[in-house]
Amino acid sequence: MSNKEPSKAEVLRGTLDLMVLQTLAALGPQHGYAIGARLEQVSSGALTLNMGTLYPGLMRLEQQCLVKAEWGVTDNNRQARFYAITAAGRRRLAAEKKAWDQMVSVMHTLFEDPA
Amino acid sequence: MTLQEVCSSLREWTRRVWGALSRRRTDHDLQRELAGHLALAEDELRRKGHAQSDAARLALAAAGGRIQALEALRDQRGLPWLDSSWLDVKLGLRLLVRNWGLTLVGGLAMTLAISIAAVVFAAFDIVMWSPLPLDEGDRVVAIQVWDREAGRRRDTTWQDLERWRASLQLVGDVGAFQTIRRNIITPDGSVELAAVAEISAAGFRVARVPPLVGRPIADADAAPGAAPVVVIGHDVWQRRFAGARDVIGRELRVGQDVHTVVGVMPDGFQFPFNFRYWVPLPLGADAMLRNTGPEGVVFGRLTPGATLARAHAEVSALGVLPSIEARPNPEATGARVVPYTFAFTGDFEPGEMGLLWSLSSLALVLLLLPPCANIAILNYARTVTRQQEFAARHALGGSRARIVFQLFIEALVLTAAAAAAALLVLRIVSVVAVERLQNIPGGPPFWMTFGVSYRTLLFVAVLALAGAALSGLVPALQATRRLAQLGTGALAGRTSVRLGATWTTLVIAQVAFSVAVLPLAAQLAWGTLRTGVVGPGFAAEEYATARVALEGGQSVLFGNRQRELARRLLADPGIVGVAAALRPPGEEPWVFVDIEGRDAPTEVVNGQLPGFLARFNQVDTAFFDLYQVPGLAGRRFTEGDVAAEADAVIVNRNFAETIAPGGNALGRRFRYVRATGSEWLHGPEADRWYEVVGVVGNLPVTTDARVAYHAAAPGQIDPAHLQLRLRGDPAGLAERLRDVVASVDPTLHVDEVRTLAEIYREHRFGDNLGAITIGAVTGSVLLLSAAGLYSLMAFTVAQRRREIAIRSALGAQPGHLVAAVFRRAFWQIGAGSAAGMLAAYLAGRYVPIEQIGGLPIPGILPGAAAFMLLVGVLASLGPARRGLRIDPTEALRSE
16 A cells, blocks of 8 residues: 555545535535635635636536536626536535545544544 | 446546547637636625735735646646647648658658558458358358368368268258359340359358349259259349349240249349359269369358357368269368358468468568668658757756657658558559459459458558657657757757767668669569560450350360351451460460479479479460461471370470570470479470470560460360451450350350450550559659668768868868768768679579569669669769858857
C-alpha cells in the first residue's frame, strides 16, 4: 500500500461533485458564483473554491449529463450560466448519498467503539 | 466503479472527444462565464462596503488566476494531448509545404512503396479472405485427396466419394462437381460454348439457395437411365428464353444430348464456380473425379456444432481407399478437409497459406526500408538544422520525448499523405483489374470482391505508422540525443552536430544501389517493352487464332474433323491460310532444355537452373509458310516428321545460337528436363533426345526467346489453336467460325477467337504495367539519391561556412575552396558508383539478365555510373553556388 497521503485534489474531486449536486438539488438552478458562495457559507468559510476548480468541475458534471446549463440573467442584471440538476444527476446524488451515509455510519461506529 | 459511474465516464469522454473535435464551447463562451463570475464577486464585495478598486482586486484574488482557470477549462473541454498533436500535425503540414522538395521526393518514394505493398497485400487478401457469399458460407468445405509426400492434391475415386457421403458425421451433404465444356444449342440453332457444372444434387442443398423457378437437380436425376435435365442461370433464362415463365420443360441441347430445363436459379447464383448451367453428375464406376478447383471439387457442409479441425480429424481417420489407378505415393496419400475457397488456390497446406501470408506481409513491410532509409537521411539533415528550435523548446521545459513525438508526427503527416495516395492508386488498380479480369474466360471466382477490405486499410495504416517510425523516429532520436548538452550555444545558432559516419555510409550505399539498379531496370524495361516498340514483326492484325477441341477428346475423330474444318475454312473468302499449333506465337509454353553432353541437373542447384530456359511449340507443316518464317538452315517439316517415333525438331535462330554458338546447330541433340517437383503436362516428351533438322528465323514476337518446334499432324494436338491468315476485316470472324465448326460437328468446340494483334495488345498491357512500375521505382531511387546528395552537399556547405569565410578572407580563391569542400562528397559518389558497378557486374554474371526477362544493352554499366555522377553534379549545383556566395564579413559577424 502506498504510504503517500491522498492529495487534496483527489479528496476534493470526489466530494466536489456531490456538494455541487446537493446544492443544485436543494436550491434549484444556480450560477457558478452562487454555488461557490453557498459552499463557502455552509462550510463557514472553510471551503473556498477558486474558478480553476469550480468551473472544470461543473463542466465535467455537464459532460456526464448530471447537470445542464443555460445562459440567463441574475437578480442584479449580470449575464451568467445557470446550472440545474438533471434526472440522472438526482439518481447519482441519491446513490452517492446512500454510500456516504453508510460510510459515515461505519466511521462513526469505529470512532465511538474503539474496543 | 458502479455501472452508473461507468456510463457517466463514457459520456464524459465521448463529450470530451466531441469537444476536442468540434469546439462546442468556444473560448469566448468560457471567458464570458469567468468574467461573469468575477463581476458577481465584485458586486458582492461592493455590497459589503469595499471600494470599487479594492473589490476588483479582492475578487480576483479570491477567484484564483483567470488564465489558469481558462486553461483548466480548456483541458476539461477536450483532450489536451489531442490538441497538442493537432498542433504538431498543423506544423507538419506547414513543413511539408515549406520543404516542398523533400515532400515531393519522399512522398513519391513512400507512395510508390506503400502502393506496391498495398496492391500485393490486397491481391492476397482477395484470394485468401473473400468469403463465400452463401448462407453460413464459412461452413462450406472441400474434401481433398492429399499426397503429403509430394505436397499436392490427387484425383478422387467414386468409391471414396460414396464412402465419405455414407460415413462422415461432421460433414453433411457431401457431393462433387466436375467442369465440362459443351456447346449449348437452343432450338433456334444458336451455339454457345460454355462451362457446365456436372454436380451432385447435394450441391444445391449445400448452397441453400432455392431456384427462382422450377426445382434444383434431384438425386434421382443422376440415376442410370434418368432423363437428362438442366438447371439454368438467371441471365441464360433472360437471354435465351426472354424470361419466359413456361421455360420449365423446354429443351436445350448440351453437347450431344438434349436436356429438359427443370429449374432457373436466381440472379447472381453461380455456385460452385461461375456457372450458368448445371446438369446431374453421372454416377461413374471407374472414372476418377478431378479434385482441383475449378476443374472439380468434392464439397460438403459442416454439420451443426462441427468445427473444421474436428471434421478434418474425422476425414483423416477415414482416409482413402486404394485406388484402381495407382497413385504415386499410396502410403503418404490421405484425405483432408479445407475451407471451400481454399480448393481453388495452389497446392498448399492450410497452415502454409497462413505462414505465407504472414511472411509476405512482413516482406511487404520491408519494402518500406529503402525509401525510409533515404527519407531518414533527408529528415536527419533537416532536423540538425533545427537545433536552435529544439534547444529553445527544451529550455522552455519541453521534454526530449515531446520533441521526438513532434518529429514523429511530422513524419507521420508525410507517410499518411503517401498512404492516402497509395489507397487511391489501389482503387485505380482494382478498377482496372476488374475490367481486365472480366475479359478472361470464366473470370475471377464469383466470391471474390475487389473492394478495399478493412484488413487492407489496417495494413496501409500500419505501413504509414511503420514508415513514420523508420523515417522520422530514428533521425529524431539521433538528432535530439544531446539536447541537454546543447545549451546556449545551440540557442545562438551554433551547433556541433555532424553528419556522422552512419549517414555518410548510407549516402554511399544509396549511390551504389542506384548505380546497380539503373542498368538492371533499363535492361528489364527494354526486354519488356521491345516487342511493343518494334512490333511483332508481322501484320498481327491479319492473323487470328481460335482454340478448337472435340468433346471427350477423341483424337482419332478429331484429326478427321480438323482436316475437314481446314478445308471448309479455306473456302471462306476472308481466310487465306490455315495452320494448327499448340499455341500461337508469343504464347508458347516454357521448358528447361539440356544439350547433349552437358547433363544438366534436374533441379535448381545453388541458383543454377536445370539447363537453359526455352519455349516449345507443336506445329503442322503449314505453320512456317503461314507466318512467312524464313528457313536459315536445314529443312522444313515433312509428313514423316509427325510420326510418334520421329525426333526431328526445327529451332529458331536464338535456340541455334545457344546450342551451337557461332557454329552449325544441325544434327545437335537436346532433351527437355523435367525439373523436380514440376509436372509434365503436354507436348513433346521429357528426357527424350531430339535432333535439330532445321533452323528458322526468329519471329520478332519471340525474339527474346529460344523456340523449338515439333511437327504434329491434325488430331495430334488437342486442344489445338487454329492459326488463320485473314483477308480484310476480322469483324464477325468468331460467329463465322462457330457456324463452320458447328456444320462440321456440333460436338467440336471453338473459343478464344482473337486476332494476334489483340493478344499482343493484352500482353502489352501487362508489359507496360511492368515497365511503368520499373520506371517509377528507378525514378524514385534516382530522385532519392539526388535529394540525398543535395542534402549532404547543402549540409557540408552550412557546416563549413565559417571555414570558407576565414579562408576566403585570407585570400583563398572561392572556387578552390568550394572544390575542396566538395572533394569528399565526390569521393563518396565515386566510391558508391564503383561499389554499384561491381555489384551489378557480379549480379549479371550470377543471373544473366536474359533469364529474368531483360535484354542486354551494351555499355549500360559505365553509362549508369556516368549518369549518377551527372545527377551528383546537378544536385551539388545549388549548394555550390551558395558556397561561392558566402560573404566573409557577414559569415564571421554572425558567428
